Amino acid sequence: MSPPRFTPETVAAAWRDALDLWDVAVQLSPPEPHVPFKRDDDHGYEPLAYIDLVKRQVVIHFDLLHDMGAAQSLTAVLAHEIGHHARFPHTLGWDAELRVQEQRLIPGMKQSLTNLFYDLQVNEVVGRTHAAELAEVYRGFQRVRNEPPTPLFFFYLAIYEELWGLTPGDLAPRALHAPMEERFPGLRSEARMFAQTFYALPTPRLQFLYFCATFIRYVDKPEEATYWIPLGGDVSMPDVDDLDAAVRGSGQWDDAMAEARERGWLDGTSGTDTPDALKTIRDITHHLPGEGGGKLRRALVGRHYKRLVEPHILKLPTPPSRPEPYLRTLPEAWEYGDDPATIDWTLTVLSQGPLAAVAPLRRELEADLPPPSELGVPSVELYLDTSGSMPGPEVGFNAMTLAAQVLSASALRKKATVKGIVYSAGNPLVSPWMYDEETARDFLLHYIGGGTDYPFALLKTLSLERPEAIRVIISDSDFLANVSSGNHLEVLLEATRRSRALVAFLALPDDTQARKVLAPLLAERRFRLVVVTWLSDFGPAAAALARALLEN
DSSP: OOOOOOOHHHHHHHHHHHHHHHTSOOOOEEEEEOOOSSTTOOGGGSOSEEEETTTTEEEEOHHHHHHTTOGGGHHHHHHHHHHHHHTSOOOHHHHHHHHHHHHHHSTTOSSOOHHHHHHHHHHHHHHHHHHHHHHHHHHHHHHHHOSOOOHHHHHHHHHHHHHTTOOTTSSSOGGGHHHHHHHSTTHHHHHHHHHHHHTTOSSHHHHHHHHHHHHGGGOSOTTTOOOOOTTOOOOOOOOHHHHHHHHHOOHHHHHHHHHHHHTTOSOSSTTTSOOOHHHHHHHHHTTOOTTHHHHHHHHHHHHHHHHHHTTTOOOOOOOOOOOOOEEEOOOEEOOTTSOGGGBOHHHHHHHHGGGTTTSOEEOOEEEOOOOHHHHTOOEEEEEEEOSTTSOOTTTSOOHHHHHHHHHHHHHHHTTOEEEEEEESSSSOEEOOOBOSHHHHHHHTTOOOOSOOOOOHHHHHHHHHHSTTOEEEEEEEHHHHHHHTSTTHHHHHHHHHHHSSEEEEEEEOSOSHHHHHHTHHHHTSTTEEEEEESSGGGHHHHHHHHHHHHHOO
């Protein structure tokens, strides 16, 4: 016998009842059937219900709801989805904040628990009138999955048993009660305490901290923990803007963390240290599949270094120059909403004739920039040592990377062009000439590791290709060892004479050894030796160096 179908009338009635439960106006479309992600997917791994935030569309997996034996729970399921939108909206920015705090409290968590948190909020309200229907959904989910629940999901079900006044075993399998209580003594009492405490807390931030502090006990291995729940498929991954704002932090979280410690939820170390932004970025991206995590991590690290650069960057004045000539771009059809000032009426009348008024053509003005040398602005080559003596910039703070970022940003704001050479042992990474800060910032985050082998042959080639460029070598004592071998000193001397300036920007305890090794170069008026004693001084020193090199 084929399963009964949900008729349009029953779905419409359930939708009205679900809206009445919240008594609010929502901008959501009535529910539509879920289309399986893959035809051979098991029903148990498909979402039961979710909201497509792009289309503002509620989607229900009607077949799965029937297979779970919870067809009569349609109103409760719809009310649950509406609750996420109307009363407890989980915006991507808010979800990013929760993910950042979660990684600080439960380091290494492979799969975020935020969906569990959101469902606990919504189900308390829906359960006031539809607890039996929601309970049937969770029972049916277990029947479809046909596998024992994890400790985390068992505890989650036990909370609902306490919240809705159900007998122990109505949701959490009765056969597992004794083993779970033996493994986690006081589990049932903790579930009862959670149900009594969680919903009485005054702010969602406190609720989330209490949630993490409680649930961490039931996560065996955060780096392996995965779960799936029937009503937990709503939240998409926050984008780079959301996560970047969350990494920067909020004073409200500091206040909530302080109160959580006062309440005794956090142990002596959790949440007490000043958060390391790079560690946080690594934690919230390490578990993402494919290349997406790496790209997202690089973007977040780039924004972090940008914030580190700004306090050191010099607002260098732009030198006066003659007005730049402009060229017209190719004509395009002008459309409603485009800037009217871009319409080229002369061309339009000549080419369109009587249709000129209804079909104008537009052309942009594009600057015909003279070469940098005509503007008096140099090209800048940055040789960044990324040997193992300094950490990878995505893993830990790298002062030399920061110095390169400060120098490149200063040069680009001066309208110079920048070429980056990231080197260690082996073949160096060489960028094209770069014209914008974001491109340069991303390139200078590359890291090789290993030993130090300065690319003297490349220096010779580039100094011949573009003489009069400014060249800055950012390294440490290993550079001195490289110069001391072979004919490298002669190559460096020749490159210096071809450059507008060549700077050895080195991290050293003092300049004694450098002056000894580089003695022939010190007599050259185009050579500069800059020694930075403390790594913490690299940023200010790079700003001072930029001012000396780039100001007219």
